[in-house]
Amino acid sequence: MVEQNDTFIKAYDDFSDAIFRHCYFRVGNRELARDLMQETFTRTWTHISAEKPLQNIRAFLYRVATNLIIDESRKKKTSSLDGLREQGFDPGEDTREKLTASVDAKIVLRVLETLSPEYRAVVTMRYVDDFSPKEIAEVLGESENAVSVRLHRAIQKLREQSNEPTHTTLL
């Protein structure tokens, strides 16, 4: 029992930033990303405390986070795509340093928002979280092949976007 507590809190220490970052780039809002991150961990703990099997905690955390993000986007009538454009950004309480980071991150978010949620998910996991296609497949519960194909298409889409004149407006 003590062991599970220790291991789990260690997982928090190790992965909270990464999960937060992942949520941030998927939902574009710092407060929301934090809440989603927290809920990812509490839900994972519920799973653990019910003594259900858990092979790879990192993959599991991302899976929970992904599901929460999907639920979140369904909740809003407008998808996060339009929501972002309407609400503008909410980077959170800004110290000067955070401001710089969020200005650059805005570019990334603007780019990502041009993608559909499915494409955005794989691109985020690939480039923000450094997951391999195999790891992404594990998180999403799909075949590695399906993930590779989707990733390839998403990257192509991004390339198209970046070549278009509209890309310069993002800078």
Add this chain to the structure above:
Amino acid sequence: MKNIFETIADEAKKIRLSAEEKSRTRNAVLFFMRNNPVRKMAASSHTWQRSYSFFNIIQTLKPMPIALVLVLFIGGGVSYAAESSLPGDILYPVKINMNESVGGVLAVSAEADVAWQTRLIERRLNEAEELAVRGRLDTETREQIESNFSRHAERVKIRIAAFEEKKDFDGAADASSNFEISLRVHERILSRLADNEEETPNEVLPLAKKIKKETSRAIRSREDAEANISLKANAEVQNAAEGKRNAAENKIATTKRSIDAKKVTLGATATADAELRLKTAEETFAEGEVKLSAKAYADAFILFQKTIRIAEEARRLVEARGTLDLDIYLNGRERPNIKDDDEKDTNGEKQEDNDTEDNSSEIEIESESETNVDAGKGSIRETGAIKLRFGF
């Protein structure tokens, strides 16, 4: 122009939680865990652990700031941010005066108080080590830490003496064993840091020496307590021995997990050494089991305590490796550097670093050329491999 993927990867890394956000959420998660436990915590048969169970719950969720205790029982008025502050930081007085006074308030029983005082010692020494690693340990700070340390150490010793007066030898043995573990671990770390100091005046060495002195005293105190236990009626010790057995078993499991978790950062040699240590703990445990079935409860108790000390020290040094980024191995012989010139051993029979335990229980610290020290005034590197050894 950067390609879009590089941009995404680079900029993405800049987004992270602030320390406060991270710790606030951490507390919330801990709170959730506490309210949704896996199963009821097994009650220990030893009275010390029974009354200490409150602190046990809190402390096993480590490193848990005292702030959460307040959230649970008092409801605020503590600074999360202050918890990680160091001497010299603006929030440090808040940590000492506000956060820690609450912990003190909650430590009502004698056992809880001695545990709390030992915890305070831990906190002060952790601060010293963090400062040393950052190159911020100056004379004034070091003296302040020393005096705080002395104060808490005195309290611990008074408590231990009180246990002995009341003939609570189990309590005395427990408290002195824990005290000993804490001191030993920090002595190792400080000695290691003392050798690292090239740039700042060597403040760590005096502190390390002082701790070393206290460690020897703690060891003697623990041995005395154990001797007293052996004098007790066998039947009385049975409960304590069985409780200790469970604690030892848990400790071995926890240590095993720590080593497994840290394997990657430790590297092959350090892992092997830690595992060797763990093996020693397991062997000692087996010896204890034998004594237990032979109904030699006092011997069993002592062996299980020894198991806990060995395993816990291995575990803490493995953890310290991660936090302070030091290479601290576990096996070796006498350490030549810390001179015991000012130590007048009144008994005379024992040498300072003599191994009082059966197995070779000494520590070797090897520094490798790639050792980096965190942040602070530039990096500190060791050239070549310097092997420093000293005994338990």
